[in-house]
Amino acid sequence: MADVAKLAGVSHQTVSRVLNGAPHVRPGTRDKVLAAIRELDYRPNSAARALVTRRSQTLGVVSFASTLYGPASMLDGIEQAARSAGYFVSVASLRSLDARSVQEAVDRLRDQGVEGVAVIAPQISAVGAVSRLSSSVPVVAVGSGSRSRVPMVAVDNLTGAAAATRHLLDLGHGTVHHVAGPAGWLETQDRLDGWRRTLEESGAPVPQVYSGDWSARSGYEAGRQIAADPEVTAVFCANDHMALGLLRALHEAGRPVPGEISVIGFDDIPESAYFTPPLTTVRQDFGELGRRALELLVEELAGVAHARSHVLVAPEMVLRRSTGPARRPA
Amino acid sequence: MADVAKLAGVSHQTVSRVLNGAPHVRPGTRDKVLAAIRELDYRPNSAARALVTRRSQTLGVVSFASTLYGPASMLDGIEQAARSAGYFVSVASLRSLDARSVQEAVDRLRDQGVEGVAVIAPQISAVGAVSRLSSSVPVVAVGSGSRSRVPMVAVDNLTGAAAATRHLLDLGHGTVHHVAGPAGWLETQDRLDGWRRTLEESGAPVPQVYSGDWSARSGYEAGRQIAADPEVTAVFCANDHMALGLLRALHEAGRPVPGEISVIGFDDIPESAYFTPPLTTVRQDFGELGRRALELLVEELAGVAHARSHVLVAPEMVLRRSTGPARRPA
DNA sequence: GCTTGCGATGTGAACGCAAACAATTACACT
């Protein structure tokens, strides 16, 4: 910076002013400085700036299972929004969910000097662990259900699950079976609740729940059992990947979809339109979720008086060919 | 830090020594300092450290299409390896591929003070844009074919494509059709080359190439045309998502797989084992790719005399049910 | 013509840390 100042024939402070768009700099002076900057290909040193301003311009993201479509899309949305808000994004992805890992990741991020943290870790335990450090750094949770103390942005899983269940019921199915996600995830819980509640409200029996881990493999395994049960005519899967596995198992067992069994998923991953058959599902816009979460975080940083701390995004049903009317009982 | 020093009754320099594990600190002194650190919950200021050491402990990743399974997995692998090497990871994901965007992303990262950059942007244009700035910051490319001047880590697409094609040929198919990826991607080119070369070596005719954009939708569209062509008995798709779309189109057209047509993919995404039918494919371990890339980058940073600048990882064929022997011609 | 005030610029800290160098102490050996 000293070099720039010398070349432009001004003081380093004036250079700083130009850099930061401070007022009271004569246009002519500004131009000279700008020219010197270009001439020397000068780059401000972000560490020095961070040191003195105490602002790193960096936000942290802690994420879990980040190879999955949902988390990856949220991260992408976050990064996009962060960039346009002038922040860098530093990621820390977790391999395991225990409180220690989460703590470690957040500590790491904090040691790096992030100004805020977004958590893509929709587990009850993770949110708990995170909310404890919210005192030192602003935190938002993304896609994390609705029970957390920290501000969050999520799809309305309850409503989405209810809509899916209702759709099947309206098609004439006596009841709807459910392949749930793994225990401990907020999504799992909310979708389970939405499903159960809808069944109960309609007076439909609430059958035993099958439980998976979001993977196609686990959906397949649930599907093998479901295929063997002649009672089942409609299944709501807690996500599309499990629905894929379920579809596969049903196909192998010679149970036509939607002829004998209707299947509905959740997420609307890009592939689900090309499953066999194309999957009816509940769309959630992960990218949008990420963007909204980041906006929330930025507001928090700016000290906006907690305008909204919980943002619920409405999901949208996407009707395709995996659901159909119940067969009339003979 | 001054507070810690005072509490421990030593100079700030000794505190610094303890922090950095410098030698020649008496165990007793070290303990006192450590105790003081804990007592005050002292956190070193990374900006100050970066300022004086000129090392940010941060690596940048520029990535494209980061919601896809491949890029997301590579990012994950990179992050994991970076963390264990003591680096933070800052991401910049691109929405578009033009040179300006790439340049902008890298500039951003550099302004932030990253010590090195990993590029997950397997486009010819991106690699070109990146290699121009390699002078100022070490760069590695991940999964980016083999034509770049920058060090890179990639799966051996040529060999993988050749193996896939050979597999189909060995099954007795007269030739193999190919659904390629979008133009401009290094993977597209290498897989295309591997396929064509194998065909030529076997004296099989080289049919017209179908071209997609990696998405299931584009595979579906290619599939509609392929289904209408009675000559086709074997198809090699440049990735699994397109294979999914292809499978769907074939199914709709009443063309059994592998009964009438064999299909092989590339990538082995977790879902492909649950396609209908389960997909034979060529596995690439994206996470491993990311990790290896990061190791390479760290070596570069450490000044290791360019031990290896191009690392090729062997892919592995995964046989499932979507491929089978060619029907004997009547 | 001499204040007064504001726009425009410069000067000297200070941010929190590590590197270089200086100083002190301990210990072994002669």
Added chain:
DNA sequence: AGTGTAATTGTTTGCGTTCACATCGCAAGC
């Protein structure tokens, strides 16, 4: 005891910025 060397600790300096304050010049007001 005397000397040398290594271990241990302290002091000073500077990294590249921004901030707080000082300075300068010029135009308006009386």
